[in-house]
Amino acid sequence: MSKLRLGLVGIGMMGRNHARVLNSIDDIELVSVADPAGDQHGTAGDAVVVATVSEMIAQGIEAAVVAIPTTFHLQAGLELADAGIHTMIEKPLATDSAESERLVDVFENAGLTNAVGHIERFNPALRALRTRLENGDLGDIYQVATRRQGPFPHRSFDVGVVKDLATHDIDLTAWVIQSPYAVVSAHTAHKSGREHEDLISITAMMIDGTVASHLVNWLSPLKERVTVVTGEKGAFIADTLHGDLTFHENGVVATEWEQVRSFRGVTEGNSTRFAIPKPEPLLVQHRNFRDAILGRSNDIVTMREGLATVAVADACITSAREGRAVQIAEGKA
Known part of the structure; x- marks a missing residue:
């Protein structure tokens, strides 16, 4: 061939x-x-x-x-x-x-x-997470929270941290839970003397009602790539730096210690770090x-999916610049 x-x-x-x-x-x-x-x-x-x-x-x-x-x-x-x-x-x-x-x-x-x-989308932790969400392992999905931070990469000078890094989180969130963005609200900062923003905090509502938040920056000495999905049955944590997926399930055993129980909304259950194949995403x-x-x-x-992600990123930049929540145009996300 x-x-x-x-x-x-x-x-x-x-x-x-x-x-x-x-x-x-x-x-x-x-x-x-x-x-x-x-x-x-x-x-x-x-x-x-x-x-x-x-x-x-x-x-x-x-x-x-x-x-x-x-x-x-x-x-x-x-x-x-x-x-x-x-x-x-x-x-x-x-x-x-x-x-x-x-x-x-x-x-x-x-x-x-x-x-x-x-x-x-080709990271083993996120692919395993999407499959488990599709199977109903989490039940109803309540929230997606991502953190993507680290030092400036010395490779991207033509766009800011929103287009360079936050687009990862925007795309993976909509893909993992299979729901597009409805509205975003964001704040940015310029701390390193460059033309473009180097920090952003995003809060969003997805079409299906899931609440999402993304913390992204080029300012931290700690490199972190974490996605937390919280739902009816517990919380999944995907560490995409290492390709690890962990599930912290809600407990079924009552906490007898009253002083501890009073501070908890749900009880702690088992925690499982899954053994999954880890081919290189690229x-x-x-x-x-x-x-x-x-x-x-x-x-x-597809490029059409890529367009949807850029549209959300544009909305985040507009939100930060104008100090308001921005609705995502229908068909763009």
Whole structure:
């Protein structure tokens, strides 16, 4: 069977990870890499390194991954769609909803497989969590709370922490509980002297009534990636840094110590950390993109879904700027 001929736009910090994984998949051939700075770290393997997207397309690629700063996503995406190239673009899909909608339109109208690199959907902890929620292991879902914080990554200067990091939490929350956002209220801060915000606190209501909150920053020496889903039967905690999923269930044994019992709404039950397979999320993401192109399955994050996430991120920025809650436009989330 012939290999899927693939191109990579950008071989910076994230692009190097893409190149490593793509070169490890047997039925994918990384044919060409486009980066005006060249392959400075020698990670392109046997791929032909060129300066532009058009030169990369000329190498006879069938599909492409775009891993360049968000500001350039629209230009690269339009060029690839015009050439009939199936494309996955790193998250966020584009700088704002208007640019994202243009990309959705051109790829859907061309009938091309299109995807966004929302890698958290391929994290083993979150995939196991979604399955357990679907099975009713938590009963009614009450709240989703996420924390995503750490030091500045020295890779993203064209967007702030909302588009760079909070889009992970926005996307994974709607996906895990399978309900879009209804309204958001947010506050941001600028503490590190950069143009864009480096801290945000978001409170949201989902369409199904679930309350969500996201704490995101580039200011903490502690790196944390945690999702807590609380519901009728207890709480799930997904640690996506380590791919761990834990369930703290509500207890069925009454607390006899009156002084302790008076401070508890529910009693403590058993805690279980699940043993789950832990494949590398980026590897799963690329295999699924390949399978979608070949018609084997459709377990990808489409550009239309990526548009919904950018729309929520835009609403969060508007909320923080204008000091008000913002309704999410119907069909955008």
